């Protein structure tokens with residue numbers, strides 16, 4: 001993985017010192033809350049419902065075991081012993097105090113980490129495929145591009161006070177495991193002679209107005225990548241709407257201007273500029289890419305691994321093909337039955353760090369589905385690794401199943417929430433895990449629809465992009481849950497459609513179960529949920545859910 | 555946070571402590587972590603006094619995001635879902651105290 | 657009024673030449689001929705002034721560019737690195753935000769970025785350039 005040099009180290013240390021000064025000036029009254037708020041947000045510090053929340057960047061979801069131990073240390077010493085891994089591949093601490101945050105940042109800086117731009121109206125932490133560098137179908141390792149963009153966008157002078165937040169994702173494989181088309185800018189890296197070339201997508205996003213990104217330009221050579229992004233950001237900064245925060249994302253600008261007009265503005269801006277200013281980026285890309293090219297593991301003989309019972313389920317669901325022979329990619333599910341999606345205790349983080357040292361070249365990934373990944377596991381170590389995960393209660397074999405639920409923190413923590421999402425996720429997890437166990441025991445392939453939950457229309461829980469999405473709302477000061485069907489986050493990205501009237505929290509598990517049953521009853525052999533939904537239409541599901549009185553929960 | 559409108563009925567003043575972020579309620583001369591200690595405003599004039607206290611306390615950099623919220627005249631409980639959640643704390647069992655199921 | 661210069665000097669002066677004043681909202685259609693141009697930011701959160709300055713530099717404007725408006729000391733480096741030569745600060749701002757905070761605005765913010773924007777007035781050279789200086 002990428003290693004900090006003295007420059008990177010000095011950079012994050014300087015940012016931590018800068019923030020310490022900002023906090024001191026806030027406490028002294030030299031910065032008003034209105035002034036301080038954007039400054040703290042740009043450093044990942046929110047004021048949530050019950051406390052300050054610090055969101056720490058895990059750039060493109062890659063962590064070393066040492067960094068994971070630092071995260072555990074922060075959880076144990078500055079929080080209540082746990083943290084929450086987010087859909088942006090970051091981690092957030094729910095119980096921090098403003099006065100402690102400068103110290104936390106110093107500790108992070110020492111570990112080569114930071115909280116830069118994990119919030120605020122700026123370019124956010126760049127995300128990617130959690131299987132980058134390990135996936136069997138990878139064409140270009142996206143991490144070098146991600147790191148280049150991290151460096152370019154960090155503390156960018158011109159693009160720090162944008163109309164709204166700005167999210168970029170990069171992928172380098174045919175399969176999209178990063179919901180790339182739901183980003184303000186999405187990049188698909190492809191192999192080229194020396195450095196990659198890119199398809200640039202623009203205007204995707206979730207929130208109140210979900211949009212799938214459109215192709216801005218295909219096959220952009222590396223030399224033009226940063227000049228193009230620079231101009232794309234500038235046109236957005238100058239023309240994006242600032243009168244209404246719900247219309248301020250680039251997706252609205254592109255929709256209102258039209259893609260062609262937006263593109264013309266971008267090219268006009270580029271025409272004034274000498275791209276030579278960006279020439280140094282090529283050498284920097286090569287320097288960064290060298291860290292990733294030196295893959296940490298060498299090919300060894302393939303070892304067939306088979307098991308029974310829960311181990312077999314885990315092998316089927318949580319273990320994926322690796323590009324290096326003899327190895328496997330292992331996903332550690334943070335979605336045990338009834339668990340809070342994405343939460344991990346300090347103890348669990350330390351255990352994962354130990355496992356990474358023992359079996360995965362010291363490297364860990366965070367996925368946008370809120371799980372952890374050990375990316376470089378020798379096949380011969382799978383059985384031992386599984387045994388240690390079982391001991392820790394981290395061996396749930398449900399990755400990619402419906403019980404692998406994405407959930408945002410919702411109204412249990414979030415100041416913007418309109419309903420709770422975690423208890424819904426927990427109730428669904430209980431119900432779905434039972435279904436999955438039964439199906440498995442009956443020898444049925446259980447791969448079912450994806451299920452994501454958000455506690456408000458901001459859609460941090462990616463409900464629009466789920467096969468079954470759940471959105472929590474406040475109706476007459478009570479929680480009400482809206483269900484959407486047919487969304488997809490993969491290459492065929494699509495936004496889910498609202499099924500019908502909302503449900504109470506208690507009704508949600510039954511409704512979801514009926515939807516899954518309707519799919520199972522009506523699907524063709526091997527047909528995915530979204531394909532079946534496309535073919536059958538909404539009516540079939542509507543009938544299944546609304547046309548009989550809700551069952552009384554046992 | 556968006557500034558909330560001053561409620562019409564009985565209400566109390568709340569905020570988050572600037573230094574720690576803790577939820578606090580205005581007692582009339584200080585902040586308390588317990589809503590039991592909160593000064594309840596039942597008429598227009600006392601609500602205006604709470605509003606004034608909100609601004610003074612914010613300007614003194616003791617709290618952030620101070621605002622009034624409505625209470626149910628009968629039960630004295632917060633009317634808004636959000637305030638009920640805020641009062642009760644997270645409704646879930648925090649992960650540190652729950653060993654994971656297999 | 658006070659002026660913060662790129663070298664960090666911060667001085668009060670009642671008679672500051674601000675030249676042509678334009679709003680930060682949009683770069684002017686024509687490149688100004690005036691030797692001094694002041695770009696006024698609509699608010700501290702409105703970053704358009706930074707892009708307007710950058711665009712003027714890209715178009716070849718090489719007169720003096722001054723940033724004005726309700727900015728914070730923390731934004732001074734953003735201004736300089738976007739092509740401004742100076743930041744104009746009102747007496748009221750200095751009073752509330754602290755003379756010290758403005759005087760130290762450059763030293764206390766992160767100065768060295770990875771890649772300076774074209775047109776930047778510093779104080780950086782760029783980490784990438786330093787890494788690859790042959």
Ligand code: SF4
Nearest residue numbers: 408414417455456460
């Ligand atoms: S979706 Fe809404 S409730 Fe959930 S984390 Fe985002 S802002 Fe908060």
